[in-house]
Amino acid sequence: MKKSTFGGRIEMARTAQGLTSAQLASRLGVLTKTIRNWQSDSSEPRTNKLVTLAGVLNVSVMWLMTGTEPDVGRDMDASYETASLSSKMERLLSLHQQASVMILEIQGEVNHLQNQIDMGGMTIAEM
Numbered sequence: 001m002k003k004s005t006f007g008g009r010i011e012m013a014r015t016a017q018g019l020t021s022a023q024l025a026s027r028l029g030v031l032t033k034t035i036r037n038w039q040s041d042s043s044e045p046r047t048n049k050l051v052t053l054a055g056v057l058n059v060s061v062m063w064l065m066t067g068t069e070p071d072v073g074r075d076m077d078a079s080y081e082t083a084s085l086s087s088k089m090e091r092l093l094s095l096h097q098q099a100s101v102m103i104l105e106i107q108g109e110v111n112h113l114q115n116q117i118d119m120g121g122m123t124i125a126e127m
Helices: 006-016 021-028 032-039 047-057 061-066 072-118
Strands: none
Touching (some): 006 032, 047 061
């Protein structure tokens, strides 16, 4: 990956955001091949896509075009941290959803057992 080229900077920023070429293409509404062409410096995006690209990658248009900006290193470090935190948050949300399903299942079983006890169909010793 060449950081000194426009395409290299796109690839570096995309990687820092934890995005695949296909994911970036989807967010921008372009083909994956288009992203590959930009990253290989075979073509460049139009101005409207360039601005959107910078926003999605959390970098400035100036940095994408020239590679210069005083806080680029700090921004890239923050991008790595943000991607890491986002990944952890997705995992936590998934675990929360799984726990919610389990709680509902257990609540249903408890209600079923309580109904059996209330109807005299089961004694505590049988539980």
